[in-house]
Amino acid sequence: MESQKALKERFLELDKTVGPGDVIVVLPFNLTPTARKERVDGLVGFTKDKIKVYRDGALDVEYDIANVKEVKCVPGIGCTNVEIDLGEREVLLCRADMSMNLLYATVAKRLNRYLESGVFDASFEEEVDIYCPKCMRPYPPGSNVCPHCADKKKYLSRLWDIAKPYKGYIIASVIMYFIISALNMLGPYFNRILVDDYIKAEEIPEFAGFLTVIACIFGVSLLSRVLTILRSLTMVEASNKVITKLRSMVFNKIELLSLKRVSKRTAGELINRVTGDTATVHDFVTYQLGEIVQQILVFFAVSLMLFIYDWRLALMILLPAPIIMVAHRMFWRFIHVRYDKQWTLSAKANSVLHDIFSGIRVVKAFGMEKAEMERYDKVTAAERDIAISNERTFALIFPVLGFFMGIGEFFLLYYVGNKILGGTMTLGEMQQFSAYVSIIYGPLNWMANIPRRLIRVMTSIIKIFDIIDEKIDVADKENAIDLEIKGHISIENVSFGYDDSKDVLRHVSLEIKPGEFIGIVGKSGVGKTTLTNLVMRLYDVDEGSIRIDGYDIRDISQESLRSQIGVVLQETFLFSGTIYENIAYAKPDATREEVITAAKLAGAHKFIMRLPDAYNTKVGERGYTLSGGERQRIAIARALLHDPKILILDEATSSLDTETEKQIQDALQQLAKNRTTLAIAHRLSTLRNATRLVVLDKGTVAEVGTHDELMRKRGIYYNLVMAQRQMNRMSPEAVKISESA
Amino acid sequence: MSDSRKSEANNRPASALRDVVKIVKLDDEVAAGNAVFYKNKDFLALRAKLENENGEREEKNWDRVFLHRAFPFDDPYEYISVLDKDQNEIGIIGDLRNIEPNMRKLIEEELERKYYTPTIKAIKQIKERYGFSHWKVETDIGPLQFTVQDTYRSIIRVTSTRLFVVDMNGNRYEIPDIHELDRKSYRMIELYL
Numbered sequence: 001m002e003s004q005k006a007l008k009e010r011f012l013e014l015d016k017t018v019g020p021g022d023v024i025v026v027l028p029f030n031l032t033p034t035a036r037k038e039r040v041d042g043l044v045g046f047t048k049d050k051i052k053v054y055r056d057g058a059l060d061v062e063y064d065i066a067n068v069k070e071v072k073c074v075p076g077i078g079c080t081n082v083e084i085d086l087g088e089r090e091v092l093l094c095r096a097d098m099s100m101n102l103l104y105a106t107v108a109k110r111l112n113r114y115l116e117s118g119v120f121d122a123s124f125e126e127e128v129d130i131y132c133p134k135c136m137r138p139y140p141p142g143s144n145v146c147p148h149c150a151d152k153k154k155y156l157s158r159l160w161d162i163a164k165p166y167k168g169y170i171i172a173s174v175i176m177y178f179i180i181s182a183l184n185m186l187g188p189y190f191n192r193i194l195v196d197d198y199i200k201a202e203e204i205p206e207f208a209g210f211l212t213v214i215a216c217i218f219g220v221s222l223l224s225r226v227l228t229i230l231r232s233l234t235m236v237e238a239s240n241k242v243i244t245k246l247r248s249m250v251f252n253k254i255e256l257l258s259l260k261r262v263s264k265r266t267a268g269e270l271i272n273r274v275t276g277d278t279a280t281v282h283d284f285v286t287y288q289l290g291e292i293v294q295q296i297l298v299f300f301a302v303s304l305m306l307f308i309y310d311w312r313l314a315l316m317i318l319l320p321a322p323i324i325m326v327a328h329r330m331f332w333r334f335i336h337v338r339y340d341k342q343w344t345l346s347a348k349a350n351s352v353l354h355d356i357f358s359g360i361r362v363v364k365a366f367g368m369e370k371a372e373m374e375r376y377d378k379v380t381a382a383e384r385d386i387a388i389s390n391e392r393t394f395a396l397i398f399p400v401l402g403f404f405m406g407i408g409e410f411f412l413l414y415y416v417g418n419k420i421l422g423g424t425m426t427l428g429e430m431q432q433f434s435a436y437v438s439i440i441y442g443p444l445n446w447m448a449n450i451p452r453r454l455i456r457v458m459t460s461i462i463k464i465f466d467i468i469d470e471k472i473d474v475a476d477k478e479n480a481i482d483l484e485i486k487g488h489i490s491i492e493n494v495s496f497g498y499d500d501s502k503d504v505l506r507h508v509s510l511e512i513k514p515g516e517f518i519g520i521v522g523k524s525g526v527g528k529t530t531l532t533n534l535v536m537r538l539y540d541v542d543e544g545s546i547r548i549d550g551y552d553i554r555d556i557s558q559e560s561l562r563s564q565i566g567v568v569l570q571e572t573f574l575f576s577g578t579i580y581e582n583i584a585y586a587k588p589d590a591t592r593e594e595v596i597t598a599a600k601l602a603g604a605h606k607f608i609m610r611l612p613d614a615y616n617t618k619v620g621e622r623g624y625t626l627s628g629g630e631r632q633r634i635a636i637a638r639a640l641l642h643d644p645k646i647l648i649l650d651e652a653t654s655s656l657d658t659e660t661e662k663q664i665q666d667a668l669q670q671l672a673k674n675r676t677t678l679a680i681a682h683r684l685s686t687l688r689n690a691t692r693l694v695v696l697d698k699g700t701v702a703e704v705g706t707h708d709e710l711m712r713k714r715g716i717y718y719n720l721v722m723a724q725r726q727m728n729r730m731s732p733e734a735v736k737i738s739e740s741a
Numbered sequence: 742m743s744d745s746r747k748s749e750a751n752n753r754p755a756s757a758l759r760d761v762v763k764i765v766k767l768d769d770e771v772a773a774g775n776a777v778f779y780k781n782k783d784f785l786a787l788r789a790k791l792e793n794e795n796g797e798r799e800e801k802n803w804d805r806v807f808l809h810r811a812f813p814f815d816d817p818y819e820y821i822s823v824l825d826k827d828q829n830e831i832g833i834i835g836d837l838r839n840i841e842p843n844m845r846k847l848i849e850e851e852l853e854r855k856y857y858t859p860t861i862k863a864i865k866q867i868k869e870r871y872g873f874s875h876w877k878v879e880t881d882i883g884p885l886q887f888t889v890q891d892t893y894r895s896i897i898r899v900t901s902t903r904l905f906v907v908d909m910n911g912n913r914y915e916i917p918d919i920h921e922l923d924r925k926s927y928r929m930i931e932l933y934l
Contacts, residue, residue: 031857033783034850037882077813078913079857090805092783097857098911138873138888138909337932344893 002028004125011045014054022048024120025107029094031079044082044094046111051084053093063091068115073101073108080104109502113495113543145466155461159281162245169238176231177290181297183224185305188435190217196428231290239285247278250467258474259538273467277460284457292450295443302440309433316412317437325447331401338390345383352379412437474540480557485564485645486549487514487676489535493544496534504530506699507544517669517677519687521720522696528680529570531696532648535678536565548646566644570651572628572635576620579608583637590641602637603663604630629656636664649679653686665689684724693717765791765832767823768839776832778844781805785851787823787831806831808851814899821852858913859885861906864926867892873909880914887912896933904934 002010007026012018029042032055042055046065053060063084070085071093080101082093096104106124114120131138132146139146163170194213198205251274306314356363356372363372416433419425489512497503504527512518520528533539534546537553546553553561563586574582583598584590590598595615599605607630611617617624619634626634636652649668653661668677669689681687693710695703695717703715710717767789770776775798776789784805790798803825811820811833818837822830837845859880866877874892878885887908889895897905906914919927919934 034854037853037857037859039882076855076857078911079855089782090784095854098908101911137870137875138890341932 004122007043011043011054014043014057015045015052015059018045018047018050024048024114025111025122027082027094027104027107028100029082029096030100031095031097033081033092033095042094051093065115071108071111071115073105075101075105082108105502109497145462150462152458152462155458155465158465159242159461162249163238163242166238166241169234173231173234173238173290174293176227176234177294177297180224180227180231181294181301183220183227184298184439185301186220187217187224188432188439190220191435192426192428192432194428195431196426200427235286235290239282242285243278243282246281246464247274250274250278250464253468253470257470258540259533273463277463280457280460281464284453288453288457291446292453295446298439299443299447302436306433306436306440309429313412313415313433316415317440321441324441327401327404331397335390335394335397338386338393342383342386342390345379345386349376349379349383352376409437474537474558476557477555480555481551482560483549483551483556485561487645487674488512488549489646489676490547491531491535491544492547494534494541494546495543496530496539496541498530498539503542504699505534508696508699508701509544510694510701510704512676512678514676515674516692517679517690519690519693520678520680520696521682521684521687521693521717522702524682526696527699528696529650532567532650532678532680535646536567536648537561563642564645565648566639566642566646567648568632568635568639568650568652570654572631574620574626574631574634577618578616579611579619579634580615582619582634583641585638586642594641595637598637598641599634601640602633603660604633604637607633629660632656633660633664636668645675647675647677649677649681651680651682654682658685661686684721695720764835766835767832768834768836770832771840771844778806778840778847780847785847789831791832803831808848808855810852810856813856814897814905817852817856821848858905858915861914861916861922863923864929867929876906876908878914885914887914893933898934901934 004026007028008020008023011023011026012020024046026046027044029044030039032038032040040055041057042053042060045052045054049065051063051065051068053062063086067086068084069087072083072085074081074083075098079095079097081095082104084091084093110121110124132149134149135146137146190213194210194217198210198213254270254274303314303318306317352375356376363369412434416425416430420427420430489510491508491510491512494505494508495503496505508527508531520531522528530539534541535553537546537558540554548556548561575585580592580595583595583604587594592615596605599608599615608614608617611624619626632652632654633656639647647668653664656664665686679687679690687693688707690707692704692706694701695710695715697716703710703713703717705713711721767776767787770789770791771778775791776787779786779788781804785808787803787806788800789803790800793799805826807824807826807828809822809824810817811822819835821834821837823832823834824830834840834848837848840848859882861878861880863879864876865879865884866875868875869892874889876887876889878887887910889906890909895907895909897907899905902918902920904916904919906916908914916922916930919930922930
């Protein structure tokens, strides 16, 4: 994508009426606003007072920026639009294919901020660009480094920095590689002596010499094996140490990154970085690197030997090698394409099977067994057909190819045979020769694969360092203070969005006194959870500030901040481990009595004691399955044990029945004394203890006040309450259903 | 049980469904003269006299309406939802072909603008690299280049011959019939079928 600099230059060239300092931002577009399909080349320039649209070099239309109420990015399907709201009407400004969607969304958001504040934040280009500016290839998912253009030497030297403490191992194994390669050369040499000087000797040889040769062959073979074992052991030791270090570096880094950075990538992506990419590097270092070194050594050593013996013979062997390599690769590519297809079909058959079995209740309930059988038969038949055809091809081509690849050997045999008959070569020499030939073809086939392997491992190395190098964006300041929190929170003019395209919160201001119980209500998606995330500083605000006891939370150390905030989330997550460990998660030194007290307070003790293993019951993955309500109570106990100064309850009691909820509410109320509490709830009855209620609407604070005040106001809160009351009155069942859902 | 009675019994649940939920068919309303689509500056607008909750007809005007296909792949000209600017459905155009040509043209234009899908005529090159495939194609709007991530999964197979390729940005390219492609193009895409 063109840079803003280039776009501005192009725009200034078209429009001579504006000065370079007046252009705020320029958007390119490539589709007409009408339904016509063909592409155009257009620019929309946003200047200090005008919006000017140029299409194919000519001014199309212009608008006064003073009239613009809002700039909107409206994505279609396969195309995206920028529209402006002029108050009395909306106008389609420009339209482009989806490659500009992210740019449009980001710029639209920033332009809206500009319209309000007069300041344009131009630092978006890096976020928007998913292509490497050098080679125009896309970055790998979740990465900002191009594997093509990255300085590969730099990364290798950094890998070496990590490997340095183990260089003793590495040097030792390189030396062993040399020795093993040399020993491999010796085997055929002794064989020749054995054949020429003893087995086919003219006169009867002495037996002692014969024994010595046999012993030498034995010794060489034994030494080579022993060294191979030793080398493997050294390599495994060194590479495992290096990789473990690398892996923990990646993991530690991910843990330190802010949620904003981490959630840009999926959990699978991250796991892949920690395990997959490091495993690729590990495999390469442990098995392939050594192999490559050894194969190259062997290749050159054997070539040298062959040339020393007979350069014509050596040429005869080496010249056809590239042709054979190419033929081999072509054959494998051909086979690969066909087997790929078979693999895809078999994956499809498996997924159909998976689909049917996981939906077996639905299949049976609707009596669709027969239809599903047919569906499965159809995919397996397709797989069968291609499998048969593949096997046929393979059975036919492979032997033929092998035959043609062996043709060189016939010529060799002819040439060598002639020499033996002519007496210029001995039988032993011939044997040694053919041994070398078979040794040399191994590395040849191997070497064809080296570039592919190198690319693969390089990509992984770059991806690993990409994470390690990432800047920590929510970082402690150097002089961050440890604060003893009293609980006064003031939120001042805060705006925030998770990504660059949309603000979730806009100009939110709120003053919370120590010990207040604040209920946050509003429709889903209005930013309730976001607000609590910002108070915890899981994200940094984009604009404005959040202060606790008068200190900006960016000046407080994160450890001190979070150790005094307790959170109970809607989705409670239990780690694999016992119930005890889960409750004591944030306070590992808690006594058993403290844990039990917390559990009692959270209403969890009773059901825990009904379990056969009580507090030692294993939960989490592969553990005892707890119900949603039980999990929530454990999470509440976890937060209570933490003894926080600020308590955040995000739909904390939503999956409990009314009775239990009331119990916990009472417990929480006890606990909430002298603690600032922020509670989010859809069920408004949950918030009856709140000192004040905050109603969020469309990312802003719509109403603030006590229950009575807000009811009198007859605003959003009033409507919410009325809607819920009506629902409850409808039928007792309806209430029950909504409670348990 | 006679055949006619059987079919009547079979029909009962369907007609019951229809009694509970009513679909406002805008093509029928247009035909009956109760609705008019018209162009309002850049956008499509609608004036219609539709039944409200009490079953009375009420004239209303929408300065701007949005269209959304219910079956974009199966049949792009049937079941098109007409929405107001808060994304509430005003009604459904059951079959665009029922609407008189002038109005139909306006609606088609609006659809073309929302659904931008070049048609691939020939494939010049597909190159796989690092989990992406780079395509060079000839389309109805000229030569295009694009990049597809996770190629196999980015191809929507509508039928065994008709498919859509979705590139990493979310652009779509249609291949209406893979057998219409020339042999070289077909060879290249065959792997992903």
